[in-house]
Amino acid sequence: MKDYLVRATAADAQVRAFAATTRQTVETARQNHNTSPVVTAALGRLLTAGAMMGSMLKGKEDLLTLQVTGDGPMGGMTVTADSMGGVKGYANEPQVILPANSQGKLDVGGAVGSGILRVIRDMGLKDPYVGQTALQTGEIAEDLTYYFATSEQVPSSVGLGVLMEKDNTVKQAGGFIVQLMPFAEEETIQKLESNLSKIRSVTSLLDEGVTPEGLLELVLEGMDFQFLETRDVKFACNCSKERVEKALISIGREEIGNMIADGETIEVKCHFCNKGYHFSIPELKGLLEKCGNK
The missing domain is CATH 3.90.1280.10 (HSP33 redox switch-like)
Structure with missing residues (x-):
């Protein structure tokens, strides 16, 4: 499956949603930087989020930068995305090795540690928009959910995941972002919360062959949703x-x-x-x- 994202709306535009599959993009980053599994997972989540948040930009020249700075052994990460599905990124320390966390999974939170999430939107104005919040878990998805709610006052749910093969290549990567508009009704909010409570891990769904469209069908079930756009996603660097x-x-x-x-x-x-x-x-x-x- 090629890397791409979809954008949708639901419940008479009370909800907007994005979902993406990004295995090739994350694998390219892993190869470029020879990242360890836990760093691949952390950077892959941020790359996936960057691609989806980049698609929220309006202008073709607009740029989004996500910066995570933490006191964990990885130090931090930087991801930059454009509005056309191009995304790139790196980790400060790509070779971090940590034991699994208490759930037996890659300890992304331990690699990142405590610190700051910064979101920079450069829209060609004199000064870029900069918002930042404290990291809540270092697991990236929860940190972005908190950022949207506190810095942008947009109630959101973010799901991100990276699944590794035994040879440490990327098996699956992807995620979703779903957001409530200011005029969302209580019935819509309750239905969305109910749907989200049933969602298992993003990586397990992707590994079962669920597409980005399928992810949003689960998230927006029973909410009269429609897909607005499909866009290719790729690791794209404009260095020269x-x-x-x-x-x-x-x-x-x-x-x-x-x-x-x-x-x-x-x-x-x-x-x-x-x-x-x-x-x-x-x-x-x-x-x-x-x-x-x-």
């Missing part, structure tokens, strides 16, 4: 040698001069996709000339 050149120029003459003095070709890796860009001594000297008096 030109962008890295600009970053190098920005660090100034002294630093580039030190690199030249070392007399060796340097490699600069993209945080998001881990692709390496090499700069020879002649290229570094060319960048030095572009620095001006910085």
Whole structure:
């Protein structure tokens, strides 16, 4: 099954909902960063949420960034998504190994620890919108549910999951976000709560072959829902040698001069996709000339 998300509305637009399957996207991130299973699960959940929240953006140039900073061994994660289904991300410490939690599952909360969830929406205005809340569990889905309710005043339910194979590749990944609009009636709220209480884990449903549409059929059962859009999701990084050149120029003459003095070709890796860009001594000297008096 290819990676994609669906968007739906229900109960005369009292409810809006999103669901996605993201196995290939999360597996690409795992391969790019050689993440351990618990980091793959954590980053995969955040990538899935990023893809769905990115689809909430209005403009084609709008960008969403999710930042998790915690005191756990992983340190934190950053995910950036556009409005067209492109998403990318990385973990500060990709190789964390932890024992299973009390439920025998990957201890994402233990890897993340206590800290902050920050949501940044860059919509081309002078300043981006920034909202943040304290992490509630470090398990990502519960933290986003809390964020939506407290920072954006939108009652929401977020379900996210990543299932690993025995060889540590990604077997399944996906999730849903369902939100109540301000004019939602009590009957609608109660029906949605009843449906959500019956939902088993996202990964078990995906592993049984349930599609994003199927996820929303379970979440929105009996609520007169309709699908509005289907959109492909993919791990997409827009890094380039030109962008890295600009970053190098920005660090100034002294630093580039030190690199030249070392007399060796340097490699600069993209945080998001881990692709390496090499700069020879002649290229570094060319960048030095572009620095001006910085």
